[in-house]
Amino acid sequence: MSVPILEIVDLHAAYGRIEVLRGVSLSVPRGAVMALLGPNGAGKSTLLKVVSGQMEQTSGDIHLAGVHVRGAKADDLARLGLTTVPEGRSVFPNLTVEENLLLMSYAGVEAYKVFDTAYSYFPRLHERRFQLAGTLSGGEQQMLAMARALSSDPALLLLDELSMGLAPLIVDELYETVGQIAQSGVSILVVEQFARTALKISDYAAVMTGGRIVATGEPDEINDIMADVILGGAA
Numbered sequence: 032m033s034v035p036i037l038e039i040v041d042l043h044a045a046y047g048r049i050e051v052l053r054g055v056s057l058s059v060p061r062g063a064v065m066a067l068l069g070p071n072g073a074g075k076s077t078l079l080k081v082v083s084g085q086m087e088q089t090s091g092d093i094h095l096a097g098v099h100v101r102g103a104k105a106d107d108l109a110r111l112g113l114t115t116v117p118e119g120r121s122v123f124p125n126l127t128v129e130e131n132l133l134l135m136s137y138a139g140v141e142a143y144k145v146f147d148t149a150y151s152y153f154p155r156l157h158e159r160r161f162q163l164a165g166t167l168s169g170g171e172q173q174m175l176a177m178a179r180a181l182s183s184d185p186a187l188l189l190l191d192e193l194s195m196g197l198a199p200l201i202v203d204e205l206y207e208t209v210g211q212i213a214q215s216g217v218s219i220l221v222v223e224q225f226a227r228t229a230l231k232i233s234d235y236a237a238v239m240t241g242g243r244i245v246a247t248g249e250p251d252e253i254n255d256i257m258a259d260v261i262l263g264g265a266a
């Protein structure tokens with residue numbers, strides 16, 4: 032067995048005195064897609080924030096590709112291959128698609144590579160390349176946010192609620208691309224409300240409630256568990 036791309040051990044984190052992560056342990060194998068599911072307020076987004084260096088843990092360990100990264104900042108984590116697409120589309124609305132992508136090349140990646148990657152996964156962005164990002168549809172903005180994330184050639188991609196505010200058909204289309212990204216060898220941890228859509232492209236899934244992981248397994252097993260108990264049919 033190779034070293035997991037992400038290994039989280041007994042992780043705790045709190046907002047002030049309110050503990051939200053209460054001993055999370057989770058392992059994402061290298062090259063795998065793992066869906067992180069669970070009801071609102073379970074702590075999924077908080078887990079992604081801690082893993083991506085945007086929030087401090089109170090205790091526990093995180094290993095990225097075998098490297099202990101406790102206390103590492105987002106920049107250090109990026110150098111180790113971790114990239115996040117946060118909830119809500121983080122594009123610059125007053126810049127064009129191409130300018131949004133170019134910002135990544137200022138971060139040390141050559142522009143033609145950024146464009147190549149972006150437009151091969153998302154041909155629609157090529158059609159819209161001179162359009163202001165703020166005038167794109169919600170789905171297209173999400174494509175742009177993903178394209179920017181991909182340009183850093185990540186080893187592990189964290190995706191938080193890609194589907195937020197999007198129509199189901201668009202969500203399916205985005206997840207088809209997530210599947211292609213995974214096939215290129217990128218490991219992915221994805222938080223998603225549209226559980227069935229995420230499970231379709233996942234190798235494994237974990238269910239979180241009350242700040243802990245309560246089940247992990249292959250999508251079929253997790254589907255059964257969620258339908259029966261955890262989400263009470265909301266999946």
Ligand SMILES: Nc1ncnc2c1ncn2[C@@H]1O[C@H](COP(=O)(O)OP(=O)(O)OP(=O)(O)O)[C@@H](O)[C@H]1O
Nearest residue numbers: 046047049051069070071072073074075076077078
């Ligand atoms: N900035 C904050 N300050 C205080 N409490 C917060 C903050 N952000 C989240 N919380 C609380 O932490 C808990 C976990 O929130 P989190 O957003 O991680 O859950 P989630 O599983 O991602 O749910 P959702 O799907 O609703 O985003 C919730 O009870 C939430 O109210």
